[in-house]
Amino acid sequence: MSLPTNGKKNGAPNSRAGQVARSDGALLRQIGRLLHQTLYEQKRPVEWLSFKSGVARSTIREIIAGRSNPRIATLNALARSLGFSDLIEFLNQLRKT
Numbered sequence: 001m002s003l004p005t006n007g008k009k010n011g012a013p014n015s016r017a018g019q020v021a022r023s024d025g026a027l028l029r030q031i032g033r034l035l036h037q038t039l040y041e042q043k044r045p046v047e048w049l050s051f052k053s054g055v056a057r058s059t060i061r062e063i064i065a066g067r068s069n070p071r072i073a074t075l076n077a078l079a080r081s082l083g084f085s086d087l088i089e090f091l092n093q094l095r096k097t
Contacts, residue, residue, distance in 0.1 A: 029066035030094055031075070036064045037097075038082050053081035 039049060046064070050057040055074055062068035063078075072087065079090035 024069070025066065028063075028069060030097075031091075032064040032066040034090070034093055034097065035060070035078065035082075038093075042082065049078065049081055053077045 039046065046057050046060050049055070050060055053060075055077055059068065059070070059074070060078070063070050063074075075090070076087040079087045082090070084090040084093075
């Protein structure tokens with residue numbers, strides 16, 4: 001019995017771990033831009049947000065760059081640290097931009 005060329009059972013299609021759909025990538029970039037814009041408007045550095053939220057600076061920078069698919073809890077911590085009541089209020093800002 002031979003295995004499929006991609007090494008997966010049942011001939012499952014090739015996919016890369018961690019790869020997001022194009023539309024999801026656009027959303028992640030929008031979230032990153034909003035995060036960056038809010039920090040800029042508040043004249044706050046990433047280091048301040050990291051300390052206030054408990055989220056690593058490198059993680060925040062990856063989110064801002066749109067290269068990270070953060071957990072909802074992480075986004076909620078960032079949003080609340082920036083003065084939003086919750087993640088929903090933060091995400092509603094995406095519609096306004």
